[in-house]
Structures are given as C-alpha cells and as structure tokens.
Amino acid sequence: MPELPEVETTRRKLLPLLRGKALLKILHQDPLRYRNTGEAEGKRVLDLERRGKFLLFALTEGKEMVVHLGMTGGFRKEKTPHARVEFVLEDGHLFFHDPRRFGRIWVVERGAYGEIPLLARLGPEPLGAFPFPPFYKALKGSRKPLKxxxxxxxxxAGVGNIYADEALFRAGLNPLRPGQSLSEAEAFRLHQALRSVLEEAVALGGSTLSDKTYQQPDGVPGGFQARHAVYGRKGLPCPRCGGPILRLRVAGRGTHFCPRCQA
Structure with a gap:
C-alpha cells in the first residue's frame, strides 16, 4: 500500500500539472467507490495537499476532492489496462490506475469528512510539526506493540508497514515492544529515526516493490527500496550484524526485523 512517501511524491508530481486547471469531466463506472465526482466537474484545482495517506484537492466553489490510493492506486499520465477513472483536463487527460480497486475518491464540501472517519482521526504529520513530548506521551500511554x-x-499519520519496520530497525527497537516500555531516550531515538527514514524515502520518490504497482505519475519508479534494511528481506543478512532477518505477524501484518539488532 502506498504510504506517506509515495503519496507525498505523487502530490509533488501532480501539483504543477493540475494547479489552476479545470476538471472538465471525471469519467468512471463505479459511483460507490468514486463518490459525487460530478460535483467536481468544471471546478478548478486551487491546491493539492496531503494528510497521512490521503490526497486533498482544494477546488473552487468550496469543494474538495479527497483521494485514497488504497493498496495499488496511483495516477498516470497515460491510460493503462487498470485505469478506473479518467480526468479530462483543459490540456489533456489524467488517469487513476488501480489494479485491485481499493482506492477511493470522495468529493465533499471543503473539510466535511463525515464520510471519511479515518481522515478525522489521524495523528500528527511526522514531516510537519511533530514535537517529541506528545509522541512520547502517546507511547507511554499504550501497552500495544510498537508496530x-x-x-x-x-x-x-501516513506510516504503514514499510516505514514502521524501517524506522524501528533504525532505532534498534523490537516491533513487539509495548509502547509504555520505552525509556525517554529510546522514544527520542524512534522519533528521530522515523523522521529520517521518511525524509530519505520522499527524497528518493518512495518505494517500488517487486510487484511494480507503485510508480510516480510520470512512470518513474521509486528508489528507496534499494535502502530497505529489513522490509521484504526475510532470511537475508542484516546490514549491521549479518544475522538473518526474521518475519512475523504483528497486528495482522507481516513484520520484518533483526532479532539481534532489535533485541
């Protein structure tokens, strides 16, 4: 699933293509997944922001188009066999590509997220104002595993399977550790590791995995997968100690870690 770096990369690539442009038509055959898109037709794109894994298109006349890429969604300049939505622009076309059809689009009054409860519940942006004290307090208040x-x-907000594993490795923390068990020094190390991993991943355009489902809108793959220390590397040597990377399930998700470096 695209996470913060992939969604932020998509935002940065789309913004110069769409800012100031009118969405003349939005064509699709799935009104349950792509809600009220007719309300966006004829509106201009004023800005494009990101909140967690959501893209927020600010439109004229007080409208907002919210896009969640789901597991395999992304935007393409060229039509693909898995193009689910076609955006007709003043100067061309843009396509929402989604092989597994988990992506969603909503057109709402700006800021009215009643249909999108997750968006209203998101935590702080780790690449924005992300002070350490609330992060530490949230950890100390939970018995749940870090992952x-x-x-x-x-x-x-926006951190999922890939970047949680990579941040925990970089911080030297076991994904099964309860949040409340961390010392202040350990929590600070995790806070810093998370920011550094995400900043590097954004700079490299995110991670394109072996299934190739994620690509930037211009078709360029991400580059951060070459720096994965643990994610997707079960049985391969740890880049620090040389021991094998293990995989287990935490909260229903495959989780990769080094049992020596993250004891």
Missing part, C-alpha cells in the same frame, strides 16, 4: 501503534495512524 501496532504505527499501523493505527494515531502515533504518526
């Missing part, structure tokens, strides 16, 4: 806390999206 599960990240997946809930309340500790830090």
């Amino acid at each position: 599960a806390l990240f997946l809930e999206q309340r500790l830090a």
Whole structure:
C-alpha cells in the first residue's frame, strides 16, 4: 500500500500539472467507490495537499476532492489496462490506475469528512510539526506493540508497514515492544529515526516493490527500496550484524526485523 512517501511524491508530481486547471469531466463506472465526482466537474484545482495517506484537492466553489490510493492506486499520465477513472483536463487527460480497486475518491464540501472517519482521526504529520513530548506521551500511554501503534495512524499519520519496520530497525527497537516500555531516550531515538527514514524515502520518490504497482505519475519508479534494511528481506543478512532477518505477524501484518539488532 502506498504510504506517506509515495503519496507525498505523487502530490509533488501532480501539483504543477493540475494547479489552476479545470476538471472538465471525471469519467468512471463505479459511483460507490468514486463518490459525487460530478460535483467536481468544471471546478478548478486551487491546491493539492496531503494528510497521512490521503490526497486533498482544494477546488473552487468550496469543494474538495479527497483521494485514497488504497493498496495499488496511483495516477498516470497515460491510460493503462487498470485505469478506473479518467480526468479530462483543459490540456489533456489524467488517469487513476488501480489494479485491485481499493482506492477511493470522495468529493465533499471543503473539510466535511463525515464520510471519511479515518481522515478525522489521524495523528500528527511526522514531516510537519511533530514535537517529541506528545509522541512520547502517546507511547507511554499504550501497552500495544510498537508496530501496532504505527499501523493505527494515531502515533504518526501516513506510516504503514514499510516505514514502521524501517524506522524501528533504525532505532534498534523490537516491533513487539509495548509502547509504555520505552525509556525517554529510546522514544527520542524512534522519533528521530522515523523522521529520517521518511525524509530519505520522499527524497528518493518512495518505494517500488517487486510487484511494480507503485510508480510516480510520470512512470518513474521509486528508489528507496534499494535502502530497505529489513522490509521484504526475510532470511537475508542484516546490514549491521549479518544475522538473518526474521518475519512475523504483528497486528495482522507481516513484520520484518533483526532479532539481534532489535533485541
């Protein structure tokens, strides 16, 4: 699933293509997944922001188009066999590509997220104002495993499977550790590791995995997968100690870690 770096990369690539442009038509055959899109037709894109894994298109006349990429969604300049939505622009076309059809689009009054409860529950942005004291307090208030806390999206918005594993490795913390068990020094190390991992991943355009489902809108793959220390590397040597990377399930998700470096 695209996480913060992939969604932020998509935002940065789309913004110069769409800012000031009118969405003349939005064509699709699935009004349950792509809600009220007719309300966006004829509106201009004023800005494009990101909140967690959501893209927020600010439109004229007080409208907002909210897009969640789901597991395999993304935007393409060229039509693909899995193009689910076609955006007709003043100067061309843009396509929402989604092989597994978990992506969603809503057109709402700006800021009215009643249909999108997760968006209203998101935690702080780890690449925005992300002070340490509330992060530490949230950890100390929970008995849940660190990996599960990240997946809930309340500790830090936009962090999922890949970047939780990589941040925990970089901080030297076991994904099964309860949040409340961390010392202040350990929590600070995790706070810093999370920011550094995400900043590096955004700079490299996110991670394109072996299934190739994620690509940037211009078709360029991400580059951060070459720096994965643990994610997707079960049985391969740890880049620090040389021991094998293990995989287990935490909160229903495959989780990769080094049992020596993250004891």
